[in-house]
Amino acid sequence: MRKRIFLFFLLAGLFICFNSVYAQTVFWEETFDTNPGTWTLDQNWSIQNGMLQLYWSPSITNYDLSAISPVITLPENVGDLTVDHHINVYSPVNEVMEISIISGEENYVLWSYEITNGNWGAETGSDLNLPLVDYAGQDIQIKLRSYGASTFNFNWWYIFDVSVNALFDNDMTAMNVAGPTFIENNQPGNWSVTVKNSGLLPQDNYTVKLFKHGGLEIGSVHSTTLLETYETVSFDFDWTPTDIENTGLFGLVILDGDEFEDNNESRYNYLRVHSGVPINALVFDTDNNSHYTHPDTGAILGCEEGIKEALDLNGIPYDYVTNLPDDLSAYDIIFVELGLYCVG
Incomplete structure (x- = not known):
C-alpha cells in the first residue's frame, strides 16, 4: 500500500494581477502563517505548516468536507479573489474541488475542478484569480469544498494564501527595505525603501520614510517623482547605528488622500548590530x-x-x-x- 504517514522531528532549525487596464491592491489576506482561529474546518481540514490543507487521512467514503472563512465585508471597488494552491491526486474516481462564495443564505460556485484531470498547480502553489465584482459591497465568506467517492483518491489540497483585491484611484504601497542584515556598531550603512503606485491615477506628491523598530525615524524624503500605475521607485537612506541589538527597519509611504492605508508600511528588514566581539x-x-x-x-x-x-x-x-x-x-x-x- 503506497500511503505512508510520517512523523518528522527537526532537532535544530534557525530562521530568524497586474491587468493592463487596472491595478489591484490586496484588501484582505490570509497567509496561514499561524492558525487565526477564525476559519470553520470540517474533518480532514487543518491549518498547519503555514497552509490550510485538506488531507486524505483518515480515509472517508462519500465525503463532503469544507473550510469556510470568517465574514469579509467587500468594498464597492472589489477586484479579484486570489487563491494560491496546489491539488495532488492519487487514484481519482469522481472527486471534485471547488471554491465558492457564501452571501446571505446563498452559495455561489466560482471554480470547480474534477480531479480526474490530474494534479492542479505547482507543488509550491499557483495563483487562481476569480472575479468578485458581482459581490461588491456584500458580506461574504469564502468556502473551499471537496466531495466525492473517497478522500483516499487524492493526497492533499494545499492552500498557501487567500487574498481579496480591490481597485483604488489613489493608493501608494511601501514594498520593501533593502540593505545589509548585519553591521558593526557605529558603522555607517545604506538602506533603500521601494514604493509602488498601486492605484489607477499617477502620483507625484508623496513622502517616503525609513524607521527602526520601535518608531525611531531614521530619514524622510518628500518626492515629486512621477509614478504611473504600478511603477516603482527606490529612495536611499544613510544611517549609523549606535546601539548593539537585533532589530528591524521598515519603510513608510505617505500620500494625501490615500484610499487604502493598510499597505503604506513595508515588512521589516532584519538587522543585527554587532558588538565588535567575534563569535566563532x-x-x-x-x-x-x-x-x-x-x-x-x-x-x-x-x-x-x-x-x-x-x-x-x-x-x-x-x-x-x-x-x-x-x-x-x-x-x-x-x-x-x-x-x-x-x-x-
Whole structure:
C-alpha cells in the first residue's frame, strides 16, 4: 500500500494581477502563517505548516468536507479573489474541488475542478484569480469544498494564501527595505525603501520614510517623482547605528488622500548590530543527508542549510563539518544538526 504517514522531528532549525487596464491592491489576506482561529474546518481540514490543507487521512467514503472563512465585508471597488494552491491526486474516481462564495443564505460556485484531470498547480502553489465584482459591497465568506467517492483518491489540497483585491484611484504601497542584515556598531550603512503606485491615477506628491523598530525615524524624503500605475521607485537612506541589538527597519509611504492605508508600511528588514566581539561558530552536520523544502523558494535543501542561512544573515562566521573535531575549545557556539527522522 503506497500511503505512508510520517512523523518528522527537526532537532535544530534557525530562521530568524497586474491587468493592463487596472491595478489591484490586496484588501484582505490570509497567509496561514499561524492558525487565526477564525476559519470553520470540517474533518480532514487543518491549518498547519503555514497552509490550510485538506488531507486524505483518515480515509472517508462519500465525503463532503469544507473550510469556510470568517465574514469579509467587500468594498464597492472589489477586484479579484486570489487563491494560491496546489491539488495532488492519487487514484481519482469522481472527486471534485471547488471554491465558492457564501452571501446571505446563498452559495455561489466560482471554480470547480474534477480531479480526474490530474494534479492542479505547482507543488509550491499557483495563483487562481476569480472575479468578485458581482459581490461588491456584500458580506461574504469564502468556502473551499471537496466531495466525492473517497478522500483516499487524492493526497492533499494545499492552500498557501487567500487574498481579496480591490481597485483604488489613489493608493501608494511601501514594498520593501533593502540593505545589509548585519553591521558593526557605529558603522555607517545604506538602506533603500521601494514604493509602488498601486492605484489607477499617477502620483507625484508623496513622502517616503525609513524607521527602526520601535518608531525611531531614521530619514524622510518628500518626492515629486512621477509614478504611473504600478511603477516603482527606490529612495536611499544613510544611517549609523549606535546601539548593539537585533532589530528591524521598515519603510513608510505617505500620500494625501490615500484610499487604502493598510499597505503604506513595508515588512521589516532584519538587522543585527554587532558588538565588535567575534563569535566563532561550528555547524556539525550528522543528519544522514536529510532534506527539507524551503518555505519561501520551494527549493529542496539539506537540513543544515537552514542553520547556515541564519548564520549568514546575522554575519556570524562558522566552520561546517561532518565529523566532529576532538578539540572544540575554539568555538563559542556549536550547532548539532540531526535532520529529519521518519517513523512509518
